Amino acid sequence: MPGKRSNRKDINHFCCPYCDRRLWRLGSPKHFVFYLEAQEIQKNVHIPRKNASILASKGAYVDLNCWIEDFFCGEHGKFWMKVTRDKSGKLLAAIASTDDWQHSTKTINPEIPNPSVSEFSYRISRQAGIKEKTYLPQ
Template identity: 55%
Template sequence: MPGKRSSRKNVTRFFCPYCEQRLWRRGGEKYHLFYTGALEIQQNVSMPRQSAVMLAAKGVYVDNNVWIEEFTCGQHGKMWLKVCRKEDGRTVTSLATHKDWKRTSRTIHPETPNPSVSEFTYRMSRQTSTKLIYHKE
């Protein structure tokens, strides 16, 4: 009986929120969300108030069941999705919002330019120049 212990059938498949086609992972990093206050922890992680207060007293709580990941759709291109793994094992996806990006560590929002790059360099990297093309005759 080949494939009896194969875990290939347990692979989670993600689908585009616009066209319902299958999405493909880009192979990038997973950006986990974090929460700082007891009320944030209680609301987002769905745990009792006393446990949330204890975790908030320790510092920042990183939720390993919620992350932002980059996917590709054949029709709509690159997109960032917020993936939530529920207690029963299923996953729920939604488009990542600006509020979600603020809750990730060491990341910048992908729609805004890198703040460490100068405006001139950013502008020059976005334009095409015909002067740089060399034609050998």
């Protein structure tokens, strides 16, 4: 009985929220989500209020069952999804919101350009797909 210990059946496939085609992982690092207040911990991690207040008193709580990751759709391109592992071990994915970005580790706000990049470089990079027509004299 070859392959009886194979974990191939346990691979999670995610679908594009716009076209329901398969999403492909781009190999980006997982940006885990953290919570600072007891109410946030209680609401998002689903633990009792007392345990949440104990975790909040120790500092930021990093939820290892929830992270933001980069995915690619053949039709809609590249976008970021918030992946959550439930108690049964199944992974669920949804588009990452602005609030998720504010609560993630090692990330910058995607709506604000990188401050270390000059305005000229940023403007030129936005025009990468635009090609000017050049006319040759006849």
